[in-house]
Amino acid sequence: MGIKGLTKLLADNAPKAMKEQKFESYFGRKIAIDASMSIYQFLIVVGRTGTEMLTNEAGEVTSHLQGMFTRTIRLLEAGIKPVYVFDGKPPDLKKQELAKRYSKRADATDDLSDALEVGNKEDIEKFSKRTVKVTKQHNDDCKKLLSLMGVPVIEAPSEAEAQCAALCKADHVYAVASEDMDSLTFGAPRFLRHLMDPSSKKIPVMEFEVSKVLEELNLTMDQFIDLCILSGCDYCDSIRGIGGQTALKLIRQHGSIEHILENINKERYQIPEDWPYQEARRLFKEPSVHSTDEQLELKWTAPDEEGLISFLVNENGFNSDRITKAIEKIKAAKNKSSQGRLESFFKPVVGTSVPVKRKETKCILGSAKPVIKLKAYSMESSFQFRPKVIASMGLPTLDLGSRQSMLFSGSFCFGT
Amino acid sequence: MLELRLVQGSLLKKVLESIKDLVNDANFDCSATGFSLQAMDSSHVALVALLLRSEGFEHYRCDRNLSMGINLGNMAKMLKCAGNDDIITIKADDGSDTVTFMFESPTQDKISDFEMKLMDIDSEHLGIPEAEYHAIVRMPSSEFARICKDLSSIGDTVLISVTKEGVKFSTRGDIGTANVVCRQNTTVDKPEDATIIEMNEPVSLTFALRYLNSFTKATPLSNMVTISLSSELPVVVEYKIAEMGYIRFYLAPKIEEDDEDTKP
Numbered sequence: 001m002g003i004k005g006l007t008k009l010l011a012d013n014a015p016k017a018m019k020e021q022k023f024e025s026y027f028g029r030k031i032a033i034d035a036s037m038s039i040y041q042f043l044i045v046v047g048r049t050g051t052e053m054l055t056n057e058a059g060e061v062t063s064h065l066q067g068m069f070t071r072t073i074r075l076l077e078a079g080i081k082p083v084y085v086f087d088g089k090p091p092d093l094k095k096q097e098l099a100k101r102y103s104k105r106a107d108a109t110d111d112l113s114d115a116l117e118v119g120n121k122e123d124i125e126k127f128s129k130r131t132v133k134v135t136k137q138h139n140d141d142c143k144k145l146l147s148l149m150g151v152p153v154i155e156a157p158s159e160a161e162a163q164c165a166a167l168c169k170a171d172h173v174y175a176v177a178s179e180d181m182d183s184l185t186f187g188a189p190r191f192l193r194h195l196m197d198p199s200s201k202k203i204p205v206m207e208f209e210v211s212k213v214l215e216e217l218n219l220t221m222d223q224f225i226d227l228c229i230l231s232g233c234d235y236c237d238s239i240r241g242i243g244g245q246t247a248l249k250l251i252r253q254h255g256s257i258e259h260i261l262e263n264i265n266k267e268r269y270q271i272p273e274d275w276p277y278q279e280a281r282r283l284f285k286e287p288s289v290h291s292t293d294e295q296l297e298l299k300w301t302a303p304d305e306e307g308l309i310s311f312l313v314n315e316n317g318f319n320s321d322r323i324t325k326a327i328e329k330i331k332a333a334k335n336k337s338s339q340g341r342l343e344s345f346f347k348p349v350v351g352t353s354v355p356v357k358r359k360e361t362k363c364i365l366g367s368a369k370p371v372i373k374l375k376a377y378s379m380e381s382s383f384q385f386r387p388k389v390i391a392s393m394g395l396p397t398l399d400l401g402s403r404q405s406m407l408f409s410g411s412f413c414f415g416t
Numbered sequence: 417m418l419e420l421r422l423v424q425g426s427l428l429k430k431v432l433e434s435i436k437d438l439v440n441d442a443n444f445d446c447s448a449t450g451f452s453l454q455a456m457d458s459s460h461v462a463l464v465a466l467l468l469r470s471e472g473f474e475h476y477r478c479d480r481n482l483s484m485g486i487n488l489g490n491m492a493k494m495l496k497c498a499g500n501d502d503i504i505t506i507k508a509d510d511g512s513d514t515v516t517f518m519f520e521s522p523t524q525d526k527i528s529d530f531e532m533k534l535m536d537i538d539s540e541h542l543g544i545p546e547a548e549y550h551a552i553v554r555m556p557s558s559e560f561a562r563i564c565k566d567l568s569s570i571g572d573t574v575l576i577s578v579t580k581e582g583v584k585f586s587t588r589g590d591i592g593t594a595n596v597v598c599r600q601n602t603t604v605d606k607p608e609d610a611t612i613i614e615m616n617e618p619v620s621l622t623f624a625l626r627y628l629n630s631f632t633k634a635t636p637l638s639n640m641v642t643i644s645l646s647s648e649l650p651v652v653v654e655y656k657i658a659e660m661g662y663i664r665f666y667l668a669p670k671i672e673e674d675d676e677d678t679k680p
Binding site: 016021022024025027338339340341342343344345346347348349 | 456458459460461462463538540541542543544545624648649650666668669670671
């Protein structure tokens with residue numbers, strides 16, 4: 001899934017491209033979300049105990065509906081305007097990867113039946129999660145639910161990730177939310193991770209900006225795509241022995257996969273015989289997406305109350321009180337997205353009002369340490385009472401680190 | 417080398433109390449003209465601009481422009497340790513990553529030094545153009561604070577409209593509605609009790625009360641507050657700081673929902 005180890009690679013080499021943001025600060029923003037990925041997560045997690053899942057009276061799984069409903073309400077309540085993008089036909093190159101996943105699933109099904117026989121609860125849970133597959137029925141259910149909620153849905157011609165990125169590039173949405181780092185490779189200008197993590201987890205949203213990624217890594221977009229292919233993507237194998245770090249080094253040194261292939265030690269690194277990296281590159285650069293304005297018309301409308309009740313309560317056995325309350329929430333949320341932002345009135349000034357000196361002075365006064373470290377900030381204070389001699393001792397202990405001084409005072413307390 | 421000595425130290429205490437809940441971290445910029453700060457809240461809805469001119473300090477030495485990244489909550493904690501009558505001196509050496517606050521009691525028998533670590537903050541500076549406002553309302557700051565507090569118990573947002581009649585604050589909530597009208601009133605005994613309305617054009621805008629309530633934490637700084645409104649601009653809520661500067665809060669208005677025009 002996605003690009004192997006890209007998060008870590010970026011954290012190490014382009015920390016400034018990542019920014020922690022509060023979930024609440026995305027009010028009023030339009031965000032494109034990869035629906036298939038979300039549905040898959042819901043089927044794995046929501047309401048599962050062992051092999052049992054949430055079902056309606058007819059025994060059909062409803063975990064995905066429950067998950068989609070509550071999560072979308074959470075987004076709407078925060079004033080976010082979500083657009084869900086569904087996968088279309090997978091590109092030919094992905095078939096290999098899909099076949100791999102299919103066989104893994106088949107293995108898991110076998111393992112599951114073994115585990116069921118033995119009755120090992122942990123294994124049952126583990127393997128039954130691995131057998132999860134998103135069917136067309138699941139997708140259709142979710143599409144129906146979303147349109148009843150008044151949330152726009154887009155069906156991508158091929159990969160949903162690519163379509164999300166295209167929406168963002170064309171400024172139809174503010175950002176793409178996904179857990180899949182592919183979005184960056186597809187060139188989504190702004191990409192959010194952990195947007196949809198449950199609030200109970202308290203994980204801040206991580207915002208990536210592709211322009212900053214390129215600036216920090218000092219690569220062009222083409223080189224970044226090559227870097228992702230070398231690190232390992234869904235479309236083709238990677239070269240054995242080359243991971244993210246090495247790939248970055250090679251790209252910086254040689255500039256492109258072609259040049260790397262010319263210069264690399266072929267004895268040491270086995271290049272796969274059938275290695276369609278050019279095809280993969282083309283998929284990232286020119287994916288098949290909708291791009292005309294009619295296809296991408298995004299409209300958020302009022303929820304269809306009766307429709308939601310008949311679909312969720314009557315057809316799928318949801319609690320009617322809860323659904324009525326939830327519909328109220330959706331309606332109330334509609335008023336929330338209207339708060340303006342200062343940026344729409346005042347434009348950022350770079351270096352005009354604060355001269356270049358600022359950078360200089362920063363080096364002198366600001367510390368180069370990452371901000372996170374400073375959270376463990378220590379208050380070193382000294383009281384100096386002039387008339388007393390102690391004050392003139394210029395206590396060397398001032399330089400004690402916070403931890404040391406805390407330990408000191410701690411033990412002091414014990415002593416008394 | 418930076419050394420700023422402020423005799424009325426309580427001003428700085430009040431400034432910090434008024435902004436620390438709105439903004440977590442900010443850069444203080446020091447130049448020959450004064451000690452200033454500009455920062456936005458995390459959702460970029462409100463902005464605070466502070467200026468303390470160099471003339472207001474008893475002693476002001478700033479050899480070169482400096483920018484100090486400070487966690488405002490922590491700075492407020494330190495300033496809380498200063499007495500209300502204390503003289504506060506801010507010191508920073510070149511090449512150091514700390515700033516020192518020195519508090520002297522009026523009788524000079526107690527002197528405290530607090531050293532605080534600075535941090536590296538990446539912040540955007542917004543250019544705020546000088547603008548002609550459609551309406552400018554000057555009123556007692558305590559009155560404005562009272563209105564915001566009262567209305568926030570009824571609703572989340574306030575509609576501020578200025579007409580020839582006066583300035584009207586209205587809100588609506590689950591339990592009902594509320595309207596407060598303040599008329600122009602210049603015939604008062606004390607000038608700080610006056611309400612003065614200058615209006616070129618009628619204007620009405622909606623704002624989130626949560627932010628306005630946060631701005632009114634600056635009420636102790638000044639008896640008067642100035643509210644400047646224009647239909648295309650954020651509101652400016654300004655408190656003058658004893659002849660030496662100001663603290664201005666900018667707040668983006670609520671926008672009428674218009675699905676096609678809203679930015680992504």
